[in-house]
Amino acid sequence: MKDQIKSYLQRLNHGEALESVQADFVRECKDVDPSAIMQAEQELLREGTSIEELQRLCDVHSALFHGSATDAQKLHAKDIQDQRLSAAAALIQISGHPLQTFTLENAALEKLIARARQALENNGITNELLDELRQIAIHYARKGDLLYPHLKVQYGISGPSAVMWTVDDEIRDELNALAKQKDQKENDAWKQRLNAVLTRMEEMIYKESNILFPNCALNFSEEEWYHIYRDAKDYAECFGIRGDSWEAAEAHLADTASTADTMSAEHAFTGSETRIHLPGGSLTLSQLTAMLNTIPLEITFVDIDNVNRYFNEGPKVFKRPGMALGREVFTCHPPKIEERVRRIIGEFRAGNLDQVPVWMDKDGRTFLVTYYAVRDKQEQYLGTLELVQDMEFAKEHFR
Numbered sequence: 001m002k003d004q005i006k007s008y009l010q011r012l013n014h015g016e017a018l019e020s021v022q023a024d025f026v027r028e029c030k031d032v033d034p035s036a037i038m039q040a041e042q043e044l045l046r047e048g049t050s051i052e053e054l055q056r057l058c059d060v061h062s063a064l065f066h067g068s069a070t071d072a073q074k075l076h077a078k079d080i081q082d083q084r085l086s087a088a089a090a091l092i093q094i095s096g097h098p099l100q101t102f103t104l105e106n107a108a109l110e111k112l113i114a115r116a117r118q119a120l121e122n123n124g125i126t127n128e129l130l131d132e133l134r135q136i137a138i139h140y141a142r143k144g145d146l147l148y149p150h151l152k153v154q155y156g157i158s159g160p161s162a163v164m165w166t167v168d169d170e171i172r173d174e175l176n177a178l179a180k181q182k183d184q185k186e187n188d189a190w191k192q193r194l195n196a197v198l199t200r201m202e203e204m205i206y207k208e209s210n211i212l213f214p215n216c217a218l219n220f221s222e223e224e225w226y227h228i229y230r231d232a233k234d235y236a237e238c239f240g241i242r243g244d245s246w247e248a249a250e251a252h253l254a255d256t257a258s259t260a261d262t263m264s265a266e267h268a269f270t271g272s273e274t275r276i277h278l279p280g281g282s283l284t285l286s287q288l289t290a291m292l293n294t295i296p297l298e299i300t301f302v303d304i305d306n307v308n309r310y311f312n313e314g315p316k317v318f319k320r321p322g323m324a325l326g327r328e329v330f331t332c333h334p335p336k337i338e339e340r341v342r343r344i345i346g347e348f349r350a351g352n353l354d355q356v357p358v359w360m361d362k363d364g365r366t367f368l369v370t371y372y373a374v375r376d377k378q379e380q381y382l383g384t385l386e387l388v389q390d391m392e393f394a395k396e397h398f399r
Helices: 002-013 018-029 034-046 051-065 069-080 083-092 098-121 127-133 136-146 148-155 159-180 188-219 222-232 247-270 285-294 335-350 392-398
Strands: 275-278 281-284 298-303 308-311 355-362 365-375 381-390
Touching (some): 083 098, 083 188, 098 127, 098 188, 136 148, 136 222, 148 222, 281 285, 335 365, 335 381
Antiparallel strands (some): 298 381
C-alpha cells in the first residue's frame, strides 16, 4: 500500500493531471480499509516525505467520496466490520461521551450543508446561513486541541495532525474569506467556491468518522477520555449541539476534585502550606496562584525543553486544555503555525530576539499576543512566556 501511494505522489509531482491519478485511485483503492491508507501515509511521513506532499493526497482521497453510490456502500459495509469502527461505535453510544458530541455535530453539519446546497440552487444563501456554517471553526478547534496532539504525542499517530489539521484550517479560512466577500454572493465564482468548500467539509466528516474517531477510540484510555471531556467544556456550543453530561466522567472529576480539596484542607489545618521565597518577598502557593489568575492576561510558560509547564486559570480566548501540560508546545499548533513557533523559540534560544508582538483580530475583538524570552541573571535562556491581552479597552479609551 505504501509503495502504491508513493506512486500516486510521484505521478502528481511529475505533472500528471489530478483527475487521472484520482481515477486510478478510485479503481485500485475503493475496497481498501481507510485506516490502511492512513498507516501507509504515516510510514511515508516517518521516512521523510514532506507534509506538503502528503497534503496533496487529500485531493486524491477526495475521489473516493465522489464515486458511485454502490462503491461508497461497499466501502462503508466493509469498514463497519473494522475493529476501529466498532470501538468508536461503542463510545458514540455513551451519553455525553466526547465522540458522541463530535458525531452529533457532524450530523447537524450534514443537514446544514444540505440546506446550503439547496440555497445555492435557489440563489438564496443568507448571511445567517453562512454564519452557521462558520461555526465549524469551533468543532475543528476542539478537535485540533484535544484529539490531534494526543494521538501524535501519546501514540505516535501523526498523520491526522500533519494532514487533516491543515485541511481544517483551509476550510475555516475559505469560509471566512467568503464571508468577507458576501456582497458577491450572486457571483458564479463565489458560488463555486462555496460549493467546493462544502464538498471538503463533507469529506472531512467522512475522514473523522472512518479514520480519526476510530483511531482515537482504539487507543485512548478511559482516563484520557475523562480529561478530554473536562477540557471540552471550555469550548462554545456548535451547531446547537449541547453535549449531554457523561455521568462516569463527572463522578471521576468530582472524586479528583474532592481529593485535591482534602489535601488543601489538611495543609491549611496544619499551617504547612507551601511558601515560595522570591527575591522580592514570599508568597504562599495559594496566594501566588490567586495572584496569577487575577492578572487580566492569558499566561503560558514553556520551559527550556519546549514543554508546556504552566497556564493560568480562567476563561481563555485561545484555549489551553489541561492535557497540553507536559506536552511539547509544537504539538499544540497546526502545521502552518508550528514552523513559526519553532522559529520564534529558536531565535529566543540563540539570543537574537527578546520578544515578538503579534496583533490579531478574533471574534470581532483585537488582541495582542506577545512572546518573551525568559532569561536568568546570566542571560541564560530558561523558556518562553506567552501573554495574551484583550486590547478592546484601549480602543474604547482612545475612541
